[in-house]
Amino acid sequence: MTPTPSQTVGPFFGFALPLVEGGRDLRVEGQVLDGAGEPVSDALVEAWHEDQFARCRTDEEGAFHFSAQRAPYLNVTVFARGLLRHLQTRMYFPGEGDEVLERVDPERRHTLIAQADGDVLRFDIRLQGQDETVFFL
Amino acid sequence: MRWPERNCSVYRLSEFAPVHNRRQGAVSDIEYEPPYLHPDYRATQLRAPTHRPVKLPDEWFHHTRGPAFGRIEVRPEDADLTRQHAGEPLGQRIVISGRVTDSDGRPVRNTLVEVWQANAGGRYVDPVDDHPAPLDPNFTGAGRCLTGGDGGYRFVTVKPGAYPWRNHANAWRPAHVHFSLFGPSLASRLVTQMYFPGDPLLSLDPILGSIPDPRGRELLVSSFDLETTIPEWALGYRWDIVLRGRDAVPVES
Numbered sequence: 582m583t584p585t586p587s588q589t590v591g592p593f594f595g596f597a598l599p600l601v602e603g604g605r606d607l608r609v610e611g612q613v614l615d616g617a618g619e620p621v622s623d624a625l626v627e628a629w630h631e632d633q634f635a636r637c638r639t640d641e642e643g644a645f646h647f648s649a650q651r652a653p654y655l656n657v658t659v660f661a662r663g664l665l666r667h668l669q670t671r672m673y674f675p676g677e678g679d680e681v682l683e684r685v686d687p688e689r690r691h692t693l694i695a696q697a698d699g700d701v702l703r704f705d706i707r708l709q710g711q712d713e714t715v716f717f718l
Numbered sequence: 719m720r721w722p723e724r725n726c727s728v729y730r731l732s733e734f735a736p737v738h739n740r741r742q743g744a745v746s747d748i749e750y751e752p753p754y755l756h757p758d759y760r761a762t763q764l765r766a767p768t769h770r771p772v773k774l775p776d777e778w779f780h781h782t783r784g785p786a787f788g789r790i791e792v793r794p795e796d797a798d799l800t801r802q803h804a805g806e807p808l809g810q811r812i813v814i815s816g817r818v819t820d821s822d823g824r825p826v827r828n829t830l831v832e833v834w835q836a837n838a839g840g841r842y843v844d845p846v847d848d849h850p851a852p853l854d855p856n857f858t859g860a861g862r863c864l865t866g867g868d869g870g871y872r873f874v875t876v877k878p879g880a881y882p883w884r885n886h887a888n889a890w891r892p893a894h895v896h897f898s899l900f901g902p903s904l905a906s907r908l909v910t911q912m913y914f915p916g917d918p919l920l921s922l923d924p925i926l927g928s929i930p931d932p933r934g935r936e937l938l939v940s941s942f943d944l945e946t947t948i949p950e951w952a953l954g955y956r957w958d959i960v961l962r963g964r965d966a967v968p969v970e971s
Contacts, residue, residue, distance in 0.1 A: 582960045583821070583933075584750065584821050584961060585910055586750045586751055586752060587751060587908060588938065589759075589925060590896070592847075593842040593844040593846055594844075595846065596845075596860060597834030597858075598834070598860075599791075601789050615764040615765050616763075616764040619764070621765065629785040631786075633786070634787065634789060656782065656904060662761050662765075663763075663764070664762075664766075665753070665756060665762060666752060666754060668767065669771075669904070708765045709767055709768055713769055714767075715769070716767055717772050717774050717778075718779070
């Protein structure tokens with residue numbers, strides 16, 4: 582059977598999709614940016630690993646945040662107006678790595694690794710252009 | 719339904735679609751997934767990735783568990799969008815129902831289905847929506863339910879209106895209901911839109927039109943269904959949903 586095709590989440594999901602806070606220990610902050618380096622103010626970001634699940638959306642600055650517990654990595658899914666299909670990536674915690682990360686061009690690996698910034702972890706998602714985040718299929 | 723002939727070369731500008739479709743060779747030869755870059759839909763131009771996605775082993779893509787969505791509360795009344803306020807919303811009352819299966823034909827049980835839509839006048843409650851059509855104090859336009867043992871789902875709502883958007887001159891989105899589904903794995907996650915049969919705006923819509931194969935587009939159009947139509951009360955529309963299952967693995971040539 583043919584799977585049902587994907588369509589964009591559109592700009593108007595904020596009132597309808599409940600947000601989920603995630604774990605407790607660590608705060609993850611990031612920004613979603615487009616190919617011109619402009620903030621993507623209408624993205625939905627989901628992050629999960631095993632029993633952890635967080636769902637958040639970006640604000641006018643393209644900024645998002647959620648809380649997480651330390652794991653080797655989180656699966657990260659990005660939905661937005663202008664994304665006809667969602668994007669799948671991973672956020673690795675600092676110092677972590679595995680065979681999946683090793684498949685990635687060494688020059689682009691840094692786009693998958695969160696950076697410690699004081700008490701928070703920073704993980705930006707660049708949809709297009711310089712330092713474009715690595716997405717998986 | 720007739721779809722206009724299109725020059726499809728633009729789709730091949732995207733490196734993503736062919737890669738993806740090779741993955742789906744085992745289940746379908748329909749080029750059903752939209753590409754990331756579809757210039758007719760303007761917002762894709764600065765948001766579509768330009769690098770080829772990194773292909774991972776099938777085990778990762780298809781056998782990684784999906785999110786634990788159980789933290790999103792689902793109450794029985796969430797499936798009836800006409801009873802969330804003191805009064806009844808304006809518009810044509812409708813029932814949307816169908817089955818969720820995976821591409822192997824197995825029912826997807828107990829999975830979260832979230833829907834959202836504009837009201838009958840084509841206006842979303844969302845503060846981002848500035849279309850000057852009236853809000854309806856008796857309609858929010860958001861619902862959720864869990865699929866049953868046979869993968870079935872059912873929502874009661876009102877038919878959403880079409881609304882203008884600024885993609886191109888005199889652009890109107892056809893009436894649609896947004897759907898979000900999780901399923902069991904990373905591969906089964908789906909966010910999409912359901913359309914209504916016979917809508918003259920369907921053939922003009924670059925979002926629906928981003929799907930390369932007309933057979934793929936038809937998968938997003940519901941059917942009017944007299945069987946689920948409730949006499950003296952509401953029109954029935956049927957729409958079945960297929961999530962990627964375990965046989966949706968790549969056939970590498």
